[in-house]
Amino acid sequence: MRQHIRSKILLVFFDVDYKPLSRENAFDRLRVVLVNTRNPLNIGAAARAMSNFGFLRLRVVNPLELAFREARSAVGAAPLLAQAEEFKSVEEAVADCSLVVGTTALSRRDPQHKVRDLRQGARLIRRHLRADRVALLFGSEKRGLSNEDLSHCHWLLRIPTREEHRSMNLGQAVAVCLYELARSAKPSSVGEKAVRTASGDLERLTTLLLDALHASGYLKKPTLSRTTKSRSAAPVEEKMRRFIRRMNLSPEDAELLLGMLRQNLWKLRSS
Numbered sequence: 001m002r003q004h005i006r007s008k009i010l011l012v013f014f015d016v017d018y019k020p021l022s023r024e025n026a027f028d029r030l031r032v033v034l035v036n037t038r039n040p041l042n043i044g045a046a047a048r049a050m051s052n053f054g055f056l057r058l059r060v061v062n063p064l065e066l067a068f069r070e071a072r073s074a075v076g077a078a079p080l081l082a083q084a085e086e087f088k089s090v091e092e093a094v095a096d097c098s099l100v101v102g103t104t105a106l107s108r109r110d111p112q113h114k115v116r117d118l119r120q121g122a123r124l125i126r127r128h129l130r131a132d133r134v135a136l137l138f139g140s141e142k143r144g145l146s147n148e149d150l151s152h153c154h155w156l157l158r159i160p161t162r163e164e165h166r167s168m169n170l171g172q173a174v175a176v177c178l179y180e181l182a183r184s185a186k187p188s189s190v191g192e193k194a195v196r197t198a199s200g201d202l203e204r205l206t207t208l209l210l211d212a213l214h215a216s217g218y219l220k221k222p223t224l225s226r227t228t229k230s231r232s233a234a235p236v237e238e239k240m241r242r243f244i245r246r247m248n249l250s251p252e253d254a255e256l257l258l259g260m261l262r263q264n265l266w267k268l269r270s271s
Contacts, residue, residue, distance in 0.1 A: 026129040027054050030181070032174060033093050035061045035149055036140040037068070044071025044081065045171025046138070051077035052175070053182040058084040059093045059135075073171070090137070090149050095200030097135040099128045100245075102145050102153035103173060105166040112147075112242055114155045121157040122180040129181075132196060136177065141170050151238035152199060154245045197254045205254055206241045208261045213240075215268040 032050055037043050037060065047058055051074075058080060060068065074081045087093040094100045106115065116124070128134050137153065139145035144167075150156070159176055161168060168176070213219040219236065249257065 026126070027182075028057065029129045029133045030055050030125075031057045031059050031094070031097060031133060031135045032178075033059045033061060033090070033135050033137045034063070034170070035090060035093075035137060035145060036064070036143075037170065038064045038141050039170075040065040040068035040071045041073045042141060042170040043068040043084075044073030044075075044077070045169075046174040047071070047074040047077040047081045047084070049171060049175035049178055051080050053178040055178055055181075056080050056083075059087060060084055061087045061090055061093050090152050091199075091203055094135040094137075094152055095198065095203065096133060097199050098132040098196050099125070099134045100137065100153045100199050101125060101134065102137045102150050102156045103139070103177065104144060104150075104156045104158055105161070105168075106158055112238075113150065113153060115158055116155060118157060118159050118177065118180050121155075122177070125181060135199070138170060138174060147238055148234060151241040152203075152245075154248075197249050197251050201251070201254050201258075202244050202249070203241070205249075205258055205261070206237070206244050208258060208265065209244065210237060210240055212261050212265045212268065215265055 032046065032055060034043055034046060040063070043060065043063060050056060050058060063086075069081050069084065071081065085093075101121065102113070104115065125134055125136070136157075137145060137149065139149065145153075157177065159168060159173060210219070
């Protein structure tokens with residue numbers, strides 16, 4: 001009788017419907033992206049947290065200290081740190097991911113994206129990881145992610161820290177987020193449709209849309225090249241990038257829209 005009661009209690013505590021992600025497959029689809037990190041020790045701490053929870057794909061964008069692979073804080077995670085991929089821009093770092101999520105403390109700016117708390121956001125990320133790659137972005141220790149960085153994101157994730165002290169150490173923030181992703185959780189049957197189009201394809205669509213808007217006269221032609229953007233040109237591009245990501249286009253719809261924009265752009269230029 002005692003054994004029967006104990007079994008029922010265990011079933012209540014460990015719900016048989018709870019399904020953790022497969023570490024061999026789904027965990028391997030997550031890309032942890034550290035943007036403009038200033039302290040190599042924080043990269044090492046993030047790598048250690050990733051190794052702790054079984055997420056082994058680290059990407060760094062323009063780290064301030066290039067010797068980050070030697071960080072002593074990466075205890076037990078030296079192989080992970082050695083294999084970290086380096087990129088010059090967020091655009092390149094997330095190009096092969098179909099869901100891009102930025103982290104934020106919401107301390108200084110009004111968000112232009114939907115913001116989800118950690119538990120809800122982790123549930124959606126876990127679901128997406130069952131089939132597609134996801135990039136989880138963390139900004140610099142001093143300023144977080146810039147507006148341009150955030151424009152590559154589909155939505156934002158916030159750890160529920162207290163209002164009086166919102167920001168966390170970078171390594172701690174990575175650890176908390178990955179713990180929530182790694183722990184067993186009951187998959188939700190209701191939620192937003194998964195985004196399947198890779199970020200690189202969405203960026204090409206954004207560029208073509210901007211070209212078409214300039215050719216039609218809807219937007220004024222920028223006076224500077226794309227490599228030396230003016231301050232006024234950057235917000236327009238960020239706005240268009242966010243607009244495209246809010247559409248949640250399937251690969252087929254993205255390809256169809258690309259074709260329509262190419263045809264319209266050709267017509268505008270030829271006339």
